[in-house]
Amino acid sequence: MKLSKEDRYIRRRLRQARKQAREFYYCRKYPINPKKIVFTTIEGTTGFSCNPKYIALELLRRRQDLDLVWLVDDMSKGFPPGIRKVKNTLKNRAYELSTAAVWVDNSRKQLECRKRPGQFYIQTWHASIAIKPIGLQRGASFSRMARLVTEHDSRMIDLLVTNSKWVEDHAALGMLYGGKMLRTGSARVDVLINDREKLRKSFRKKYGLEEDTKLVMYAPTFRSGSQGTARNPKLQNHMPDFDTLIKALEKKFCGSWKVVLRLHPQLTARKITTGETNNNNYLIIDASKEDxxxxxxxxxxxxxxxxxxxxxxxxxxxxxxxxxxxxxNDYTKERGSLMWDLQTLPFPYGENMDDLVRRIELFDNDKYSETVAELFNELEVKEDGNASRDIVNVIENRMGI
Structure with a gap:
């Protein structure tokens, strides 16, 4: 019987994974360092960022006797003193992970990765409550290969940290995970809750903006198939009309506004850009390369x-x-049905610029705040600014340090 193209691809990936896994088994001759923790974000494609960053910072704040390792593809990425960055090659990845007491990750481990008995793997994921589907929630668009990788990673996870009952209820289908979960909140949200004014001033100083400059951040999500496929999207055609957007925001909220663009890190890692240029009427600050x-x-x-x-x-x-x-319509056909009927969310939405402008004009901040609070109460959300502290408590207890 002739194998399909997908079957041949899966067999090739599985053969490759078994071959590469030998590096992990070889490294088992080295002892586990009880004070080593290895961090990874988005399979090494991003730098010091997301939930693992704030867990690492809390560990650094508490103690200086740990070997904190960060696997990263781009060795030019900056890290604070106390973080040992390591090039994310197969040999390095196998050695560092095989000799660590704890792993902290926000995405899937590669298919060749093997965890040793006694090691502890904390999965923070890179999102909390989702709009787009993941895992089996994607239906037919969730490929067999993606499922194999997801299942392989989920079998190794010891603890999934969450921020709500909603995430916990959807873990089985979305993460293909049915193990232990702990509701701590999202470590990356701590800085938003605790240090927002500091972030505002720092960003404006870095980009030479007046302190009273108002910023609209435009951050489109990931599109076009799986993360391993080639991409060449004509992103310029998909950008909002920023001139119209700025005018609507200035009319509604007053002040002087600038656009901050944040492409998805998977696009940035592939050096895919927007094709946008600055316009005389507004300034685009491309913050896509900010870690x-x-x-x-x-x-x-x-x-x-x-x-x-x-x-x-x-x-x-x-x-x-x-x-x-x-x-x-196109997005849901490709990705699968969204997790929400958008009309039930507190976020006004527009399918074209006229619609978006109208939503901005009609925006009621008091009603928005009330609707957000009601939704988060219904979903049993916990985001109190102490997630990093609570996760590090778990790590220290696990390591016995």
Missing amino acids: DMCEVLGAADVLVTDYSAMAFDAAYINMPVFLYVYDL
């Missing part, structure tokens, strides 16, 4: 996104969020 999305989000006054869970991160600090869903 930490939260430092950018915390500096903004309004978020415009589409299907990104970042909408909820912004809502945790009561930031106005608008969804620009110009490709709603």
Whole structure:
């Protein structure tokens, strides 16, 4: 019987994974360092960022006797003293992971990765409450290969940290995970809750902006198939009309506004750009290469996104969020049905610029705040600014240090 193209691809990936796994088994001859913790974000493609960043910072604040390792593809990425960055090659990855007491990750481990008995794997994920589906929630668009990788990773996880009953209820289908979970909140949200004013001032100083400049952050989500496929999207055609957006925000909220653009890190890692240039009427600040999305989000006054869970991160600090869903029908056909009927969310949305502008004009901040609070109460959300502390408590207890 002739194998399909997908079957041949899966067999090739599995053979490759078994071959590469030999590095992990070889490294088992080295002892586990009881004070080593290895961090990874988005399979090494991003730098010091997301939930693992704030867990690492809390560990550094408490103690200096740990070997904190960060696996990263781009060795030019900056890390604070106390973090040992390591090039994310197969040999390095196998050695560092095989000799660590704890792993902290916000995405899936590679298929060749093997965990030793006694090691502890904390999965923080890179989103909390989701708009777009993941895992089996994607239906037919969830490939067999993606399922194999997901199942492999989930079998190794010892603890999934969450921020709500909603996430816990959806873990089985979304994460293909049925193990232990702990509701701590999202470590990356701590800085938004505790240090937002500091983030605002720092960002404006870095980019030479007046302190009273208002910022709208535009952050489109990831599109076009799986993360391993080649991409060449004509992103310029998909950008909002920023001139129209700025005028609508200035009319509604007053002040002088600038655009902060944040492409998805998977696009940035592939050096895919927008094709946008600055316009005489407004300034585009391309913050796509900033490692930490939260430092950018915390500096903004309004978020415009589409299907990104970042909408909820912004809502945790009561930031106005608008969804620009110009490709709603095409997106759901490719990705699968969204996790929400958008009409039930507190985020006003528009399928074209006229619609988006109208939503901005009609925005009622008091009603928005009330609706957000009601939703988070219903979903049993915990975001109190102490997630990093609570997660590090778990790590220290596990390591016995």
